[in-house]
Amino acid sequence: MNDQTIQAIVAELAPALVGRSMGKVFQLSRLTLAIDFRTGDSRYLFISIEPQPAPRLYLIERRVRDLEKQSLAPTSFIMTLYKRLAGARLISLLKDEGERVVRFVFTAEDVIGQERQYTLVAQLTGRASNLLLLDENDYVIDALRTPRGEGQEIADKYQPPPAQGLPAPSGSPLERGTHASLSEAADAFYRQLDAERAFNSRAAAARARLRKEITQRVKLRRHLENDLQEHGEAEEHKRIGDLLLANLATAVRRGGVVALTDYYAEDALTIELEIDEQATLQEEAARRFKRYTKARRAAEEIARRLSELEQEVAALHAQEERLESIIAASDAAALETFFEQDRKRAPQAQHKKRAAESVPGARRYLSSDGYEILVGRAARDNDHLTFRVARPHDLWLHAADYPGSHVVVLNPTRKEIPHRTIIEAAQLAAAFSQARRDSKVNVHYTQRKFLSKPKGAAPGLVRMSSFRSLTVEPQEKLERI
Template sequence: MYLDALTIAALRDELAERLLGPDASRGGRVQRIVQPSALSVGLEIYAGQRYQLLASAEARSPRLLLVSERLRRGVEKPSPMQLLLAKYVRGARLEGVHQPELERVLRLTFTGEHGTVHLICELMGRYSNIILVSSDGFVMDAVKRVPASLNRYRVTLPNHPYVPPPPQEKVHPRLLTSQDLLAMPAEAPVWRRLVHGVLGISPLLAREIVHRATGNAEREGALDPSTAGAVVQATVDLLRLTETHAWTPCVGLTHEGGVAVPVAYAAYDLTHWPAREPADGMSAALARVLDAARPFDAYQQVRERLYALIDDQTRQAEARLASLRRSLVPEKEIEAVQAKGQAILGMAWSIQPGQEALEIDPTEWGLPAPADGGPLHIPLDPNRSPSENAQELFRTYRKLRAAAEGVPERIARAEADLAFLQQVRSEVALAEDRPQLDAIEGTLEEAGLAPRRTKPRRAATPGAPLSVHAADGTLILVGRNSRQNDEVTFRRGSPDDLWLHAHGVPGSHVIIKTGGGAVAEETLLQAAQLAAYYSAARHEAQVLVDVTERRHVRHIKGGRPGMVTYSHERTVTVNPTVKGDWEE
């Protein structure tokens, strides 16, 4: 789930209250340093009693919270980061806990025998990191070292200056006006407009704002000025918690097999959530939800290896796409090169030996005029004849033309690869057993996105799609990986069947076998719930699901398994189903 700015602010206040004391004059002392995993850090801090502080930069569930159990070492040998923490932080006192305004970042300041250092916890999804920074602002180490080849703007390596995350180009919530909201595109739900346009707003917070303002968290369409004003006021009221510190930590619940399961946390009352309970502090709320979301996973090592492989391929595809986009020359610029060559040939009679530029009237040769409206000057090589200068431009034109003809196709392939990798990453998260994970790895190998193993491994079959019978007996098929998606949609689905997919996020293909007849609304909603559950939006309170006839679904030409386009869809909104609600 998304750690937003309000959650971080509530954590800041909680840590300050418990670890710094009421007057923040004498912070707790760090007694012990452990590294539970390669991407996490644990501190035992004594401040009147022992507290266990866990920080993790895991992409799927970054966190910084107080935990009840004593933290244990989870790595074989200490990392350089842990050794530095042992030297500079163990035995030191916590002097401060600071959050840059509305950022998902907390900075813990420690002062000890070797001076003052800052432990900066950036809790930003797959960009999360834990960085140890010196008092003069230089990186000492990090759990994720980031070289310039991965991020030229933010190099996170020892002895480099610490650079904070770049500011987002969004409206500050205190400056938000009704006019700002009315100017946002009305096609998206109101909560999504807030997420995209206002600083520090997460999807959960945005839905809460819209619910408090309108009574409907999923409100869509254009807003009148009065309603827009109510949304702005609700935004301001909730963000004011960072000043009043009147936090009311809360856990949102759903039900699996009649059991209440915590799936959402907030620093405020989740009034739009059907079932909720107060929590004894922000750390307690986070721990309850995160522990429920990630129980012991026997396949964690396999998942982590696949995530690392997919993330590496994603970085390569992103770099390739950026390079291709930079190399794409506008059509007008390409044609201008040819026109300049033609102008040189046409004006060859006027060019004198040793001349370094040709002055022409651009309008006579179909060229854009300079900004000052004067003549255009074409550079010449004084050591070449007019014909040779023109031929050099024609050669450049042919190269640009050849590149322009190939680059768009290569851009499309890179974009398709990125979409496929996002889909496969979602499949890794949703895989429920080792055969499913092996099938995903096999799909990556076949796509040329993973090295084939030199040693034979057990056959990675895609397995059978999930088959579910609705209450009226209608068969529903669910693909749980890319190859199963292809099978469900194109081999077992008929043109008259209904096809479903979670809107705008990676997820499973779902088919309702209609037999050419009408589909009951209850069956359609059950299939939509399955599509939502087997998608990257599984833990959202509500999910949009697209529905269309299978005849309107097309495999992307040259695309990877499971990559499709579709049309003639309508959209339904459902709560993601849980396994207790259906039988296979």
């Protein structure tokens, strides 16, 4: 607010408020108040010292239940106002000449019935804006914001803040236009500004959330594509196994090296292969076939997950386009329910067993290394997650000696899970347990294949035949996906 607008607002406030007593104070935000002066017409003095969009004051018309619904718990400054000004009568309302400072002067009786004078100063000075309570000698009793600078600190004799070298707000003063009063015009203007700022903030948050979800999936896709390349030698393991069996009678073995005829080659060349000196050719062939089966299954699982990721990324890009349309149309209602609508529209996953969305009550996260982490909720959800969703080589975690969620790190490639991912999953296991308020929590972890369910046991109970432990701080630092 510029100097002219503040002067005009003060001229409008004075006849409405002077002579009236101060009633309830509503703390609408950390730096915004609404004060009841018992006008009897649902009007309240609105004071905001928020630097953005601007420090301001004027009368607003609101229902008391709306103010109560919006109010925060009173701060120490509000309690000071109640202590000094409860029932106090406003005797003057003035603006300092050439300053964006407004003084509300009150008289009130102290505890022994003696009349005291207090001044509530609305300092509408940009970044130095504040609301201060002064005693009858203009010494600072308390302030809404932590005061800084000479004449601003508690127990200082008050003086307005020095000019900061920046131009004061300029432009034409706010005009009434079609509104009944300047306060009504100011209220409408700033409510519109607040709505626009809130919309822009929600829009930026929605954009960031979508970008993050896309980035997470692209990162996971990159990890899976690298893993798929590593499993590309599955057929080579099978070929070697077949050659070992085909050469049982003709192979020439020298310690850990065996010479085989490669019947798959055009000229049936002889190849040399390093094998375990202690293993027979049949045992080496069996080992190769086992590696072939494992690599083939892993490759199939990776290919399936890559296909799912492609669909998810495409769906997220479609969401981005829809979001931009909503933002361009300034559709606040659609933006408010944007992610909720997309959850309703999302098709059911085809692979229900592994899709996190099909696990009742499961929370879903992505580790820093690109591994999916599932966290159960209730006991039956834990049972379903551990014994229906998790596969033998997935990692399972649980807070030691405390009831809590089962946590599963999906490991479709069956590779060693990075220690950082194990730490992040353990922090989730600790955070979603009854030990969540402890500074450090011991967490057990093991592969799913080492778990069993005792006969007749209650939902969520498991038996571990082998496990390791680590100590972590309970944290939910990973965002849900």
